[in-house]
Amino acid sequence: MITSEQNERLTRVGPGTPAGELLRRYWQALCPVAELTDDKPIKPLRLLGEDLLVFKDGQGRYGLIEARCKHRRVSLTRGFVEEDGIRCAYHGWKYATDGRCIEQPFEPADSHLKDDIRLRAYPVQALGGLLFGYLGPAPAPLLPRWDVLVREDGRRFIQILPLHHCNWLQCEENTADTVHTYYLHGRMAQEHGLTIPGADYYVRPVERYEWSVCDWGIEKVLVYGGEQPEVEVRPPLIFPNILRVPQGPVEAIHFRVPIDDTHTRILWVGFLEDASAHTPEDAALPFEYLEAGRNADGEHDLQSFYSQDQWAWESQGELYDRSAETLGATDRGIVLFRKMLDEQIARVEQGLAPDVAMVTDPAHNQSITFPSATRPWGGTEAMSFVPGATADASAP
Structure with missing residues (x-):
């Protein structure tokens, strides 16, 4: 038998929880590769207690990022996927697959605001028809080739x-x-x-x-x-x-x-x-x-x-x-x-x-x-x- 406190330690998966931090050291399966299409290149998902989305940009690169824009925290699941990233459908802020904000329409031309903006972003790899994400600290271990x-x-x-x-x-x-x-x-x-x-x-x-x-x-x-x-x-x-x-x-x-x-x-x-x-x-x-x-x-x-x-x-x-x-x-x-x-x-x-x-x-x-x-x-x-x-x- 284990105590209620031990049970919490082994089961909870959110950021900062003991088991959650352990699970973040392993690659986790996200979704089928074929699920991201030209017509639907964005898939929202919840993983380890985090609301995320996985998307494929116009160059075929995958991103796994937090699901809300850093501007007004609107969901990016209705965003516009472009050649180099995903653009928020509310005010047009655009993010690269690594979470960097790369464009902020309507901000002054000399503004450096975007330089300090970054979404949580995690590595993604494709293998065997699935996409996998790694939510832990760098360096990531190898994705096991089962x-x-x-x-x-x-x-x-x-x-x-x-x-x-x-x-x-x-x-x-x-x-x-x-x-x-x-x-x-x-x-x-x-x-x-x-x-x-x-x-x-x-x-x-x-x-x-x-x-x-x-x-x-x-x-x-x-x-x-x-x-x-x-x-x-x-x-x-x-x-x-x-x-x-x-x-x-x-x-x-x-x-x-x-x-x-x-x-x-x-x-x-x-x-x-x-x-x-x-x-x-x-x-x-x-x-x-x-x-x-x-x-x-x-x-x-x-x-x-x-x-x-x-x-x-x-x-x-x-x-x-x-x-x-x-x-x-x-x-x-x-x-x-x-x-x-x-x-x-x-x-x-x-x-x-x-x-x-x-x-x-x-x-x-x-x-x-x-x-x-x-x-x-x-x-x-x-x-x-x-x-x-x-x-x-x-x-x-």
Whole structure:
């Protein structure tokens, strides 16, 4: 059990908060590259408790800046994107992608007012069809080149899951909770008569579970018994807020991005090996925003792993009070993760960089893989394993 004060320390994400300052030391997924078009080159978004917008100027450069003009604090989301920046639609002040004010119409010709004006601005990089932003201090670490984002020997696809009305840590702790799959996914499918790919795989006796610290976060092993005994090695919980997981034939990565203290955005990227396809890492991929899995009464429909997970996390409350929980032996991975999180927060408070899942050497950042991971479920149907698929879905 942790105290309410410790819970606040691990969950709050705004500027100046302990966890928020740690999360700012890692690149965070923003949106699909293809979402910024010539017709709509501006996207407002909220990230780590900050109201921001990402835009692409006329030269194709990306900017991630605070969402309101420094002049009269009007939103820039209706601004005019020009060759060298974005112009406020109220009085025309213009800003470059790095936040510098580069033009102030109607000010005296000899005015130097703009020289002292700068919006908060953060670095942006594109990789694997997504845009990523870094909100921490310079120098930024390298943007990790996860294999799902950079492999070119197949098809890559992007989906954005429905808005999650819960704190980011509730989503990420689920990755350290290796036994929840038996009841939440396997038994749930049986009880509701659902045909969900992979559900039967999890309804097996669990004989042992193990967790250990690794360079990327928390390694996980689950030992099944019964008629289908198996030692399942899962990809690590990637610190601080990523799930890397094989989903049938699809290799997937989930970015659990904190919007604020009580909302989380999950961006899902899947890669399917396909000898007939070629997807460059810099391709602007098609994407899909998924609708919430709800029934006619507005309740979670529980028709997929994703709806089941979302129900569990949101049912804990928007910001789960861990001081009221009762942990058991199956929660050792969660305890290990919280300890790691607290230790890394302390490093940042001491003026040090985090030392878990940080990439600083380009030689070690060509393609980050986890080849020892067990591929659960088997099967060859691809699209039935992606987030948008519901019970009884089939591959195209």
